[in-house]
Amino acid sequence: VSPETIEVLIRAAVTVGAEAAIAISKAVHAGDVDTVSQLSAVLPDEHRQQLEDEALIQRQRALAGVVDAT
Amino acid sequence: MGGMTDPAPVTPTPPAPQSRTTITPRAPQMTAAQMLADNVATRVREIAAMASLVMLAKWGLLPGQWAAIVIAAIVLPIEITRQVGKTIGARAAALGAGSGAVAFVVLLHKALTWGAIATVAVAAVTGCSAQQQHRATAGVIVSSGGVVEGLRQSNRDAYVHATDALRARVQGEEYARQSEPIDTAFRARGRAIRDLTGVLYASARLNDRPDVTLAERAAAARDILEQLRDLTAILRDGSVLPPIPIPTAVDDAEAGLQSLATLVAGGAQ
DSSP states (O other), X not given: OOHHXXXXXXXXXXXXXXXXXXXXXXXXXXXXXXXXHHHTTTSOHHHHHHHHHHHHHHHHHHHTTOOOOO | OTTOOOOOOOOOOOOOOOOTTSOOOSXXXXXXXXXXXXXXHHHHHHHHHHHHHHHHHHHTTOOHHHHHHHHHHHHHHHHHHHHHHHHHHHHHHHHTOOOHHHHHHHHHHHHHHHHHHHHHHHHHHHOOOHHHHHHHHHHHHHHXXXXXXXXXXXXXXXXXXXXXXXXXXXXXXXXXXXXHHHHHHHHHHHHHHHHHHHHHHHHHHGGGOTTSOHHHHHHHHHHHHHHHHHHHHHHHOOSXXXXXXXXXXXXXXXXXXXXXXXXXXXXOO
């Protein structure tokens, strides 16, 4: 994911706690846009939108069979 | 039949003396053109007064009941003076006597009517109260939220369409390599759309600062306009992804900022 997304995930950890932030991170990497939307609903809109966009990128990559090394 | 005699000649009777109550115009009659002009002026004044009151109520964002009360409180005195003026005027004309009360009531009626118009005109010139401006700004911000959401959806649609088309041609590592510029453009647009929220908010806030001078507003408008154009340029760029249609509301905001910004060039202080 992009460095900006990692920064947002770190900020999310401060807001919603480490466990919730890890769950959001997993959903982003899995490309599960709906779950990201639900879990990040309490975050500021701009952060939630960025995480959703990143999840969409990961979803398209997963559909194309891209194996993420991370 | 033939034996009938000629009727006696009719002696014309003198006209009866005029009653004191006979209407005798005291002033020269108005010409038809004058009456028409007077009538038109009255109607224009009335329509302007009613339209002004409706605008006043709308500006004040009053609930329906309060708006009705405010309008009634202003309209009723005007209508009462009009009816009183008619009554007094008719009685004075019937008596053939002049009445200072007529002139007074007519003047009062005109003063009340024009007073209502002038009040709204002053409100229009000086602007709404801070609270009303804040409400109006909040309305703009809420609507800009819908605009931004529409842009986000357009951006996602364009991205999904482009990557679906790419996936139909290549898979795996080749997809990862070729999708990189698409991903970059998508992220850049997402960032621009998120920043656009703040720019539209700042644009709306420009009208919510009565303490700022016109020159300061114009200078701020120039800065915001520059940011807005930079952001919309990113969305309009069709080199990697198809350009995103810019909503009319954004164009309107740009036009408003442009108008305000040019005041500086015009030397407004």
